[in-house]
Amino acid sequence: MSPARIRLLVWKEFKQLRRDPLLLRIIFAMPVVQLIMFGYVVAADVNHLPTAVVDLDHSAVSRQVEDAFTASGYFTIDAHPMTESGVRPLMDSATIAVAVVVPEGTQAALDRGETAPIGVIVDGADGQTSGVALSYATQIVQQVNARRLAGTGVDTTTASGLDARIRVEYNPSIRALNSMLPGLIGIICMISITVVMSQAVVKERESGTLEQMFVTPITHTEYLVGKVIPYTLVALAQASLVAVVGVTWFRVPFNGDVVAVLAVVVGLLLFMLTALGLGLLISVVSRTRHQAQQTVMFLLLPAMLLSGYIFPLESMPKVLLPVAYAIPLTHVLAVMRGAFVHGAGFSALAVPLLALAGFAVLIFGAALVTVRRRLRGPDVPVPPQPASSARRGSRRRRTGRRPAPRLRVVHRGRRNQLRGPPRRGLRVPRPQRLGQDHDDQDPHRFLGTQRRAGPGARHRRRA
Amino acid sequence: MTGGLTRVGAITRKEFRHLVRDPRSLAVVLLLPVIELVLFAYAISFDVDNLPTVVVDQDHSAASQAYVRTYSASSFFDVQGSATGLAQVDDLFRENRVRAAVVVPAGFGRAVAAGEKAQVAVLVDGADVQAARIGQAYAIALNARYGAQLTAAWADRQGIATTGGIGLLEPRSRTWYNPERRSSLFLIPGLVVVIIMIVTVQQTATSLVRERDLHTYEQMQVSPLRPAELLVGKMLPWTLLAFLDLSIIVALGLGVFGVPLRGSVLLLGVASAVFILACLALGLIVSAVSPSMETANVLALMIAFLPSFLLSGLAFPLGSIPVWLRWLSYAFPGRYMVSISHGVFLRGAGFAELWQPLVQLAGYALLVGTVATVLSRRRTS
Numbered sequence: 001m002s003p004a005r006i007r008l009l010v011w012k013e014f015k016q017l018r019r020d021p022l023l024l025r026i027i028f029a030m031p032v033v034q035l036i037m038f039g040y041v042v043a044a045d046v047n048h049l050p051t052a053v054v055d056l057d058h059s060a061v062s063r064q065v066e067d068a069f070t071a072s073g074y075f076t077i078d079a080h081p082m083t084e085s086g087v088r089p090l091m092d093s094a095t096i097a098v099a100v101v102v103p104e105g106t107q108a109a110l111d112r113g114e115t116a117p118i119g120v121i122v123d124g125a126d127g128q129t130s131g132v133a134l135s136y137a138t139q140i141v142q143q144v145n146a147r148r149l150a151g152t153g154v155d156t157t158t159a160s161g162l163d164a165r166i167r168v169e170y171n172p173s174i175r176a177l178n179s180m181l182p183g184l185i186g187i188i189c190m191i192s193i194t195v196v197m198s199q200a201v202v203k204e205r206e207s208g209t210l211e212q213m214f215v216t217p218i219t220h221t222e223y224l225v226g227k228v229i230p231y232t233l234v235a236l237a238q239a240s241l242v243a244v245v246g247v248t249w250f251r252v253p254f255n256g257d258v259v260a261v262l263a264v265v266v267g268l269l270l271f272m273l274t275a276l277g278l279g280l281l282i283s284v285v286s287r288t289r290h291q292a293q294q295t296v297m298f299l300l301l302p303a304m305l306l307s308g309y310i311f312p313l314e315s316m317p318k319v320l321l322p323v324a325y326a327i328p329l330t331h332v333l334a335v336m337r338g339a340f341v342h343g344a345g346f347s348a349l350a351v352p353l354l355a356l357a358g359f360a361v362l363i364f365g366a367a368l369v370t371v372r373r374r375l376r377g378p379d380v381p382v383p384p385q386p387a388s389s390a391r392r393g394s395r396r397r398r399t400g401r402r403p404a405p406r407l408r409v410v411h412r413g414r415r416n417q418l419r420g421p422p423r424r425g426l427r428v429p430r431p432q433r434l435g436q437d438h439d440d441q442d443p444h445r446f447l448g449t450q451r452r453a454g455p456g457a458r459h460r461r462r463a
Numbered sequence: 464m465t466g467g468l469t470r471v472g473a474i475t476r477k478e479f480r481h482l483v484r485d486p487r488s489l490a491v492v493l494l495l496p497v498i499e500l501v502l503f504a505y506a507i508s509f510d511v512d513n514l515p516t517v518v519v520d521q522d523h524s525a526a527s528q529a530y531v532r533t534y535s536a537s538s539f540f541d542v543q544g545s546a547t548g549l550a551q552v553d554d555l556f557r558e559n560r561v562r563a564a565v566v567v568p569a570g571f572g573r574a575v576a577a578g579e580k581a582q583v584a585v586l587v588d589g590a591d592v593q594a595a596r597i598g599q600a601y602a603i604a605l606n607a608r609y610g611a612q613l614t615a616a617w618a619d620r621q622g623i624a625t626t627g628g629i630g631l632l633e634p635r636s637r638t639w640y641n642p643e644r645r646s647s648l649f650l651i652p653g654l655v656v657v658i659i660m661i662v663t664v665q666q667t668a669t670s671l672v673r674e675r676d677l678h679t680y681e682q683m684q685v686s687p688l689r690p691a692e693l694l695v696g697k698m699l700p701w702t703l704l705a706f707l708d709l710s711i712i713v714a715l716g717l718g719v720f721g722v723p724l725r726g727s728v729l730l731l732g733v734a735s736a737v738f739i740l741a742c743l744a745l746g747l748i749v750s751a752v753s754p755s756m757e758t759a760n761v762l763a764l765m766i767a768f769l770p771s772f773l774l775s776g777l778a779f780p781l782g783s784i785p786v787w788l789r790w791l792s793y794a795f796p797g798r799y800m801v802s803i804s805h806g807v808f809l810r811g812a813g814f815a816e817l818w819q820p821l822v823q824l825a826g827y828a829l830l831v832g833t834v835a836t837v838l839s840r841r842r843t844s
Contacts, residue, residue: 044783094810116633125809128780137634143603146610164602167586291488294491315508351558
């Protein structure tokens with residue numbers, strides 16, 4: 001392996017990136033856009049829910065209930081239908097999401113010391129709102145109860161009761177961004193590495209530069225390393241950008257110590273290896289870039305949904321938990337969240353870290369093996385390089401250098417081409433295979449129109 | 464005109480041949496909806512329950528055990544065991560083993576018996592926000608209720624007349640349109656939107672850019688094809704596929720997952736057609752501004768996937784996001800379609816309730832279509 005050649009490859013890859021300024025801009029805008037979107041949308045607290053209050057009791061307690069709902073900030077009271085049937089059209093047109101119904105005789109029932117029902121209707125068609133709205137409504141009604149008790153002449157300061165402290169640990173204000181951001185770093189690493197990496201090899205193959213590459217003195221390992229390094233660097237830059245923007249702009253705290261930082265770094269590196277391996281595998285297995293991109297989409301979507309990033313793992317059916325744990329993203333999320341939010345170190349994160357290490361070995365290893373098998377091209381050794389490097393198979397070492405195949409120039413169309421005897425194991429797509437498409441690419445044949453003379457035909461027809 | 468039709472037909476045939484030759488892409492386009500559907504129907508939900516909970520009971524009295532029993536009785540907390548102290552709770556939180564901890568300090572039973580305020584603490588893990596939010600609300604409600612019971616019992620024992628109004632309000636909840644609160648019921652109608660956006664925007668964008676990348680675009684330009692014919696022919700297959708995807712999702716949703724279809728089917732059809740047109744126009748815009756496949760790919764991903772998922776109201780209510788983001792959400796067709804789709808499927812709405820988003824969607828499609836035509840004409844000329 002020659003560092004000079006790798007550097008050259010890396011340089012070429014970066015040059016290629018620079019030639020598409022829009023892509024470069026997107027690569028760095030995407031993480032920030034994602035951060036903002038996830039940060040503000042998924043992280044948004046459900047509040048100011050449009051609410052209707054149907055007050056059939058017109059009593060002190062019904063006013064107390066209404067005030068408590070308004071004061072909580074979770075609900076905004078927009079409508080006061082006179083009857084319960086007035087709720088239906090409001091909810092049908094999605095004008096309100098919650099309705100509170102205080103039945104007639106509530107005050108009387110309470111005065112008798114009975115338990116009085118109070119109706120809370122939520123719109124089950126409106127996403128996650130219904131569940132959250134219900135739990136907030138329950139909380140508010142119980143608070144009304146406690147307050148009423150305090151106001152009934154029973155001196156509750158000396159009365160029996162509970163002094164409950166409900167505390168949310170590690171994230172006292174339940175700020176969603178605090179747990180979203182660490183997850184997002186993992187997600188962005190995955191998306192950007194897999195998406196770009198999956199195109200890397202297949203692109204060169206599609207445009208035929210892969211063959212060119214392999215008639216140069218570059219060996220496969222060098223080629224691979226040269227491909228992997230730039231995209232890893234880009235992904236690292238993206239991850240750092242997200243981390244920096246998140247910590248400085250959005251003020252996401254990092255609760256861990258130096259050990260936790262180390263755990264994050266180790267976890268991310270292992271995960272990046274996995275993502276690189278996955279991208280490479282897809283790239284080598286796919287015939288066209290389009291196909292590679294499809295495959296990535298196919299894998300990324302379920303991974304994102306099942307990893308617990310947005311939808312909590314606790315809400316998943318137990319049967320699907322093994323599937324969730326078979327996704328590397330799940331474990332990197334555990335590491336990132338553990339370190340950022342819990343401030344956990346290596347010992348607490350041992351399980352996900354070990355899982356990540358396993359994935360890295362498995363997937364990256366599989367990618368290496370497949371790449372070598374698929375790309376076994378003309379590994380022509382260069383004279384100054386010793387042939388007996390450890391990478392090469394023992395068979396080849398026994399027989400010494402494989403002689404370079406004899407090349408001859410053939411005339412094909414207007415171009416001169418170098419042709420040689422077919423090499424063993426060469427699986428690079430050959431011109432003949434690409435030629436299958438020729439029929440389609442000839443519009444005349446395909447369209448059933450008459451072949452006109454030369455490219456100027458269209459103008460002549462128009463004239 | 465007939466010549467135009469044959470030419471469009473030819474391009475369409477060519478596009479379909481490309482598709483057939485690439486079975487993997489076809490499989491993705493047709494299988495992705497099904498897989499997503501299964502995931503959304505079975506795997507994903509926001510309904511957090513059975514939050515793994517640990518109890519630290521330092522009192523070991525009858526009163527403390529009765530208090531702890533209210534947690535095991537509620538379906539929200541799943542009491543998995545007990546811990547000896549706060550240090551152990553911390554470890555359990557860090558290892559992701561539990562999400563909540565109930566701490567009953569020593570002296571709880573004595574305080575209850577003496578008629579004093581008994582101290583308890585509930586710790587909720589803030590790492591998972593959804594769970595933390597609901598967990599906190601439930602813990603507050605549960606404690607308020609238990610505290611009120613304690614007070615009432617104490618007042619009884621003291622002989623204080625409780626007829627003065629210690630009756631308790633009890634919330635009775637009903638969830639309309641979706642009584643069991645199954646997430647799949649609102650996720651599947653919204654999923655239609657995400658899938659169509661991914662299929663149409665991304666596929667049209669990349670298939671047009673690919674044509675340019677492989678230089679077959681120029682070949683077609685020198686053929687008798689007019690640019691409009693080329694575009695129509697290129698987009699027709701994807702339109703058909705989008706409709707096919709739509710039908711698959713709707714059929715599976717109605718037949719297998721029990722999603723109701725309560726409203727006007729005609730409205731749904733009209734809205735989907737307009738929506739697909741808008742998405743195709745977006746794809747055209749992406750293809751016109753992207754210089755390469757990668758760019759088209761990433762750009763389409765950014766335009767199609769993220770906003771349709773996050774800024775459409777599919778899973779995250781648009782009412783609670785910041786105003787500027789709400790304005791931004793009008794720039795993507797997903798939000799109009801999601802409200803129409805939710806309305807038709809779940810709320811039984813028709814033209815009378817949904818004319819507003821429909822008109823907005825139509826206006827949006829017109830606008831984006833114009834921009835797309837202008838951009839792609841500039842690009843081709």
